[in-house]
Amino acid sequence: MALLEVKDLKVRVEEREILHGLTLTVNEGEVHAIMGPNGSGKSTLSHVIAGKPGYEVTDGQILFKGEDLLEMDPEERAAKGVFLAFQYPVEIPGVATMNFLRTALNAQRKARGESEYSTPDFLKKVREVSKSLNIPQDMLKRGVNVGFSGGEKKRNEVLQMALFEPSLCILDEMDSGLDIDALRIAADGVNALRSPKRAMVVITHYQRLLNYIVPDFVHVMSKGRVVKSGDKQLALELEESGYTQFEDAA
Amino acid sequence: MNVALAKTGTGRAVSDLFTSAEGRLPGSPAVIAVRRQAFETYERLGLPHRRLEEWKYTDLRALVGEVLPLAATPDAAALSRAAEAVKAHGFAGARKLVLVDGMFAADLSDVKALASEVSVKTLRETLEKESGDLLATASTDAMISLNAAMATDGVVVSIADGAQLSAPIQIIHIATAASASAFTRSQLRIGNGVRATIIESFVAAGAAAYQVNDAVLVTIGDNADVAHIRLMDDAPDAVNITSEIITVGANTKLNFFNMTTGGAVSRLQGFITLAGEGSELAVNGVNLLKKTEHGDSTLVVDHAVPHCTSREIFRAVIDDRAHSVFQGRIIVRPDAQKTDGKMMTRALLLSDEAEADNKPELEIFADDVSCGHGATAGALDDSLLFYLRARGLPEKDAQALLIQAFVGEAIEQIADDDLREHVIGIAERWLERRS
Numbered sequence: 001m002a003l004l005e006v007k008d009l010k011v012r013v014e015e016r017e018i019l020h021g022l023t024l025t026v027n028e029g030e031v032h033a034i035m036g037p038n039g040s041g042k043s044t045l046s047h048v049i050a051g052k053p054g055y056e057v058t059d060g061q062i063l064f065k066g067e068d069l070l071e072m073d074p075e076e077r078a079a080k081g082v083f084l085a086f087q088y089p090v091e092i093p094g095v096a097t098m099n100f101l102r103t104a105l106n107a108q109r110k111a112r113g114e115s116e117y118s119t120p121d122f123l124k125k126v127r128e129v130s131k132s133l134n135i136p137q138d139m140l141k142r143g144v145n146v147g148f149s150g151g152e153k154k155r156n157e158v159l160q161m162a163l164f165e166p167s168l169c170i171l172d173e174m175d176s177g178l179d180i181d182a183l184r185i186a187a188d189g190v191n192a193l194r195s196p197k198r199a200m201v202v203i204t205h206y207q208r209l210l211n212y213i214v215p216d217f218v219h220v221m222s223k224g225r226v227v228k229s230g231d232k233q234l235a236l237e238l239e240e241s242g243y244t245q246f247e248d249a250a
Numbered sequence: 251m252n253v254a255l256a257k258t259g260t261g262r263a264v265s266d267l268f269t270s271a272e273g274r275l276p277g278s279p280a281v282i283a284v285r286r287q288a289f290e291t292y293e294r295l296g297l298p299h300r301r302l303e304e305w306k307y308t309d310l311r312a313l314v315g316e317v318l319p320l321a322a323t324p325d326a327a328a329l330s331r332a333a334e335a336v337k338a339h340g341f342a343g344a345r346k347l348v349l350v351d352g353m354f355a356a357d358l359s360d361v362k363a364l365a366s367e368v369s370v371k372t373l374r375e376t377l378e379k380e381s382g383d384l385l386a387t388a389s390t391d392a393m394i395s396l397n398a399a400m401a402t403d404g405v406v407v408s409i410a411d412g413a414q415l416s417a418p419i420q421i422i423h424i425a426t427a428a429s430a431s432a433f434t435r436s437q438l439r440i441g442n443g444v445r446a447t448i449i450e451s452f453v454a455a456g457a458a459a460y461q462v463n464d465a466v467l468v469t470i471g472d473n474a475d476v477a478h479i480r481l482m483d484d485a486p487d488a489v490n491i492t493s494e495i496i497t498v499g500a501n502t503k504l505n506f507f508n509m510t511t512g513g514a515v516s517r518l519q520g521f522i523t524l525a526g527e528g529s530e531l532a533v534n535g536v537n538l539l540k541k542t543e544h545g546d547s548t549l550v551v552d553h554a555v556p557h558c559t560s561r562e563i564f565r566a567v568i569d570d571r572a573h574s575v576f577q578g579r580i581i582v583r584p585d586a587q588k589t590d591g592k593m594m595t596r597a598l599l600l601s602d603e604a605e606a607d608n609k610p611e612l613e614i615f616a617d618d619v620s621c622g623h624g625a626t627a628g629a630l631d632d633s634l635l636f637y638l639r640a641r642g643l644p645e646k647d648a649q650a651l652l653i654q655a656f657v658g659e660a661i662e663q664i665a666d667d668d669l670r671e672h673v674i675g676i677a678e679r680w681l682e683r684r685s
């Protein structure tokens with residue numbers, strides 16, 4: 001069974017249709033890249049999969065492990081293994097990162113009927129993962145993303161991904177605002193999480209990221225649809241020829 | 251027409267109240283004369299209403315209507331319920347002074363465990379054996395006058411110069427009598443160089459629909475360092491009007507904090523005078539209100555001398571149809587050059603019908619000062635809520651985390667770790683009751 005099936009999805013925001021019948025199938029273990037120009041609807045797709053309020057699905061379906069994802073609250077989706085690494089992670093003053101991580105992890109475990117993590121186990125795990133991502137411990141004492149640089153915010157997203165162990169990771173423009181060193185650290189973190197049980201959807205505007213996170217499939221999005229699919233070769237072609245050829249096709 | 255009726259009705263109720271209570275009010279005939287005078291002042295003014303500038307947003311005639319009869323002196327059953335409340339609401343390690351239904355409860359209090367530099371008497375014995383001085387204040391406020399007329403008891407605490415108190419003193423007001431009033435008046439005399447923490451807690455032990463009118467007269471000497479923490483955690487249908495009249499000496503630090511987490515109608519009115527140079531005042535507060543609750547923090551900070559600073563941080567969280575009021579006045583007297591006074595108030599509205607009123611006032615009569623105020627009101631940020639939910643937090647938990655962070659900005663001004671945790675615990679219980 002496919003892990004994620006998006007079927008003929010139509011989505012409106014404020015009376016305007018943004019996705020016009022989008023279809024995408026992702027199986028366990030696969031890494032899919034979604035590329036496309038700004039405004040083509042990539043973030044909209046990621047938000048609808050994660051359950052962000054404010055989007056109206058007028059047609060189509062999203063199944064996750066065979067279940068209707070659109071019927072679930074965002075927190076339910078998270079507990080079932082959907083994770084979105086945000087393009088713009090928000091700052092939450094007054095909520096210490098460590099406290100947030102523990103509260104979120106235990107909320108997910110509770111929803112799945114699992115026992116809470118013990119504090120030493122939790123701390124050990126956070127320490128391990130944050131070390132591999134080059135995240136200093138004192139950053140974890142600060143408010144969530146407060147005063148973090150762009151690169152630190154993205155690494156904090158990868159840290160959460162590693163802690164929560166989701167089965168579907170959607171990475172929305174993980175490379176935006178990152179210099180090459182920061183990008184490499186974050187990509188290494190993501191690659192470490194690749195597994196036969198886990199699928200990833202890597203959304204990006206540029207081919208550059210795909211040198212570090214090498215996809216099995218590449219989809220080109222334009223104006224709210226997938227207009228072409230292929231293997232990693234397609235990303236290289238796009239680098240040469242740009243997106244304009246698809247603007248007309250869409 | 252309605253107003254006139256309300257006034258007559260109210261006046262008659264209180265009048266009955268005073269005559270029927272007179273036999274139970276402590277004090278010599280001279281003291282009773284002082285009370286009668288205070289009562290006449292009250293009767294002339296009546297219950298405060300919206301046409302009085304100071305009570306504009308808290309119209310007691312509309313919100314409360316009448317003053318309930320005096321609570322009976324607590325019996326054994328009441329005292330045993332109060333003992334449970336002391337266990338539940340006492341701050342670990344604090345020396346407790348307990349007032350039950352307006353009467354000092356010696357058996358529930360830790361008078362013997364107090365440090366040798368601390369002396370405690372009751373208001374009752376002071377009025378009976380000494381004088382009626384404690385009933386006199388310069389205030390023209392109707393509720394403070396009513397308090398002077400009706401106060402049945404209170405604690406008179408003196409802390410000697412130089413005392414460094416390791417244990418906080420906690421005054422716990424406990425209501426056990428339903429549909430009755432408690433009037434208390436206390437005095438805190440805090441000497442020079444004292445370091446102390448004073449906590450005042452207002453709680454119920456099974457009582458509903460009670461009324462509290464409390465007044466506290468505080469004087470703090472020079473070079474002192476005082477934390478004064480107030481926790482108004484009353485029953486949901488209670489009324490609590492409480493007045494703090496505080497005078498601060500020179501080079502003293504006062505960290506004053508109030509949190510309201512209950513009560514149909516609550517008002518803290520604080521009148522703080524900075525009377526000695528070089529002092530630093532922090533006034534912080536949190537209102538957590540739901541249903542139809544009304545919570546009012548009215549603070550007057552009077553910079554009477556130069557070179558003092560005052561900082562006020564207020565946070566209100568307002569759910570359902572609740573109403574939060576913050577009135578902050580900073581007065582800078584002509585001599586009070588180099589005054590630095592700021593206040594910042596923020597309201598978090600959890601429902602469309604929640605209401606926040608904010609009235610800052612700066613009365614500045616000196617020219618070389620730095621004063622300011624700011625205010626915001628708004629809902630929880632949807633993008634933050636979604637981020638937390640996308641990480642697995644149920645909606646109520648996500649809200650709770652953001653609310654805690656919001657009030658944390660005021661609560662974190664409490665320096666003592668244990669006391670801060672105690673206060674956070676009360677806020678958390680409010681959040682649990684909400685969901």
Ligand SMILES: Nc1ncnc2c1ncn2[C@@H]1O[C@H](COP(=O)(O)OP(=O)(O)O)[C@@H](O)[C@H]1O
Pocket residue numbers: 013014018036037038039040041042043044045
């Ligand atoms: N909340 C919103 N309100 C109105 N229009 C929106 C909103 N979010 C996205 N859009 C519009 O939807 C289109 C797709 O946006 P988005 O999904 O962010 O694209 P991408 O991530 O591919 O750059 C854009 O035209 C954008 O302006």
Ligand SMILES: [Mg+2]
Pocket residue numbers: 042043044087172173
């Ligand atoms: Mg985008």
